[in-house]
Amino acid sequence: MREQQEASEDAVMTRIGQAVILLHAGDREEARNRLGEIWSEIGEEGDGLHRCTLAHYLADAQDDPGDELAWDLRALTAAEGLADRPREAVRAFYPALHLSLAADYVKLRRPEAARVHLARARAATAELSDDGYGDGVRAAIARLERRLATEPGQGPRPFPGQSP
Known part of the structure; x- marks a missing residue:
């Protein structure tokens, strides 16, 4: 059961990484769509590391500076909740x-x-x-x-x- 959960978490990080590649390649809209889709799947209660990573990159994919700030604040909040991590x-x-x-x-x-x-x-x-x-x-x-x-x-x- 634990191995299945770890594999699932790895799949989420892989999907985030794929979207980040699109972001760095200049396809902000597609990256934003993919990252937003992952965010919808994991939600506000999902794994803190996933939320931190997603929010950090979703911020980078925003066109509006206010939206960018909101996502960066979410990333910081998620990082502050990572008490179970080293x-x-x-x-x-x-x-x-x-x-x-x-x-x-x-x-x-x-x-x-x-x-x-x-x-x-x-x-x-x-x-x-x-x-x-x-x-x-x-x-x-x-x-x-x-x-x-x-x-x-x-x-x-x-x-x-x-x-x-």
């Missing part, structure tokens, strides 16, 4: 999740909210491995920090937890 694995999600939220708030012209999530992303980077993924997330955080620090009309501004 702690280290879950904490490694947080830099990217907070980075996504910061980027959403930039798109919505809410720089202060963006700075809060960017600071949380930066604080969580200790959980990232020293590999291509970790390096990419750290580089993306640095790029968004630079962008926000030189926002027109604002001048350089410190992030929460940094001195001016």
Whole structure:
């Protein structure tokens, strides 16, 4: 019975991966449709890792920044509910999740909210491995920090937890 459940969960992750390939190839609408279909199947009570992963990629597939923010908030909520997973694995999600939220708030012209999530992303980077993924997330955080620090009309501004 457990093997059947694990195989079923693997099938869900495989389907998510296939939709993400479409997303990265530029077919946002088809990716959004497939990811939405999986979301409908697993629902709000489905496996937390599936919900976190789905919501994170559904956010990336949205055309409206408000919808993108809503899905990224769902991803963060799902990650916070992953108490049954190894702690280290879950904490490694947080830099990217907070980075996504910061980027959403930039798109919505809410720089202060963006700075809060960017600071949380930066604080969580200790959980990232020293590999291509970790390096990419750290580089993306640095790029968004630079962008926000030189926002027109604002001048350089410190992030929460940094001195001016």
